[in-house]
Amino acid sequence: MPSPRVSRAANNSANPMNKLEFMSLLTNRTNASDPVSVRHRTSDSPVHRKDSFNATSSTASQQQQQQQQQLPEEDCMKLNPSFLDIALSSLLAVDLWLTKKMGVCAREGSSWGSARPLMKLVEISGHGIPWIAGSLYCLYKSDSSAGREVILNLLFALLLDLVLVGIVKGIVKRRRPVHNRMDMFATFSVDKYSFPSGHATRAAMVSRFMLNHLVLAVPVRILVMLWAILVSLSRVMLGRHNVTDVAFGFFMGHMQYGLIEYFWLSPSTLPALFRM
Numbered sequence: 001m002p003s004p005r006v007s008r009a010a011n012n013s014a015n016p017m018n019k020l021e022f023m024s025l026l027t028n029r030t031n032a033s034d035p036v037s038v039r040h041r042t043s044d045s046p047v048h049r050k051d052s053f054n055a056t057s058s059t060a061s062q063q064q065q066q067q068q069q070q071l072p073e074e075d076c077m078k079l080n081p082s083f084l085d086i087a088l089s090s091l092l093a094v095d096l097w098l099t100k101k102m103g104v105c106a107r108e109g110s111s112w113g114s115a116r117p118l119m120k121l122v123e124i125s126g127h128g129i130p131w132i133a134g135s136l137y138c139l140y141k142s143d144s145s146a147g148r149e150v151i152l153n154l155l156f157a158l159l160l161d162l163v164l165v166g167i168v169k170g171i172v173k174r175r176r177p178v179h180n181r182m183d184m185f186a187t188f189s190v191d192k193y194s195f196p197s198g199h200a201t202r203a204a205m206v207s208r209f210m211l212n213h214l215v216l217a218v219p220v221r222i223l224v225m226l227w228a229i230l231v232s233l234s235r236v237m238l239g240r241h242n243v244t245d246v247a248f249g250f251f252m253g254h255m256q257y258g259l260i261e262y263f264w265l266s267p268s269t270l271p272a273l274f275r276m
């Protein structure tokens with residue numbers, strides 16, 4: 001009985017496809033669009049130096065090259081990653097690790113699974129529907145023009161937030177973490193994507209808005225800040241988001257508040273809106 005090593009060697013020489021598989025590994029690690037590496041693969045490979053293989057293997061390897069050029073980028077390995085590539089991959093690795101560690105309420109059976117109902121209440125407190133409905137109600141009830149101005153701008157901010165988050169989610173198309181259970185209340189179709197967290201953008205923007213435009217006692221101001229942090233944290237704890245989705249969302253919410261301040265709607269800029 002031949003030893004496994006001998007029989008594998010015999011098999012290799014009898015089967016030219018094994019060489020092609022080896023080629024496939026090599027070509028996977030080179031840049032398919034780089035003419036130099038394509039030339040290297042087709043002319044310098046051991047397969048091509050053997051005359052007996054020329055006719056059949058060149059068409060086979062051409063087919064393979066075509067297939068590999070069609071491979072999605074994430075299936076190919078880069079030989080010379082840049083510093084930015086390495087930094088991004090490291091950030092992504094830390095992000096995924098931390099996201100998994102912090103997803104303690106992702107399921108009922110998770111380590112903090114019993115806190116899941118409470119976290120879902122926090123989730124609803126940062127949802128768009130209660131905020132938009134609440135602003136519309138306050139606008140209807142408000143009897144001072146200063147109050148109407150503030151609430152109208154809050155409503156404008158909430159709508160702008162939905163649009164901007166929807167656009168970024170639609171462009172980035174990052175999937176939610178695998179441990180997330182999609183049992184969220186009232187979502188749009190883009191909400192299957194996770195970058196950035198809409199709850200985090202809203203929490204950051206609304207809290208800044210309230211701190212700057214409402215007269216609040218110090219304990220209430222602290223509560224508003226804690227609420228924004230808790231809503232953001234709960235996104236990762238519920239397993240809805242990666243840490244970077246929430247961190248970016250929080251940053252984006254602050255930027256959105258800056259936009260609202262810049263384009264502040266006032267009776268002088270939009271008199272028609274305030275005549276109602």
Ligand SMILES: CC(C)=CCC/C(C)=C/COP(=O)(O)O
Nearest residue numbers: 128129186187191197198199200
């Ligand atoms: C239906 C309305 C008015 C808003 C949707 C709010 C929502 C579900 C956002 C998604 O938030 P995350 O990106 O944090 O999961």
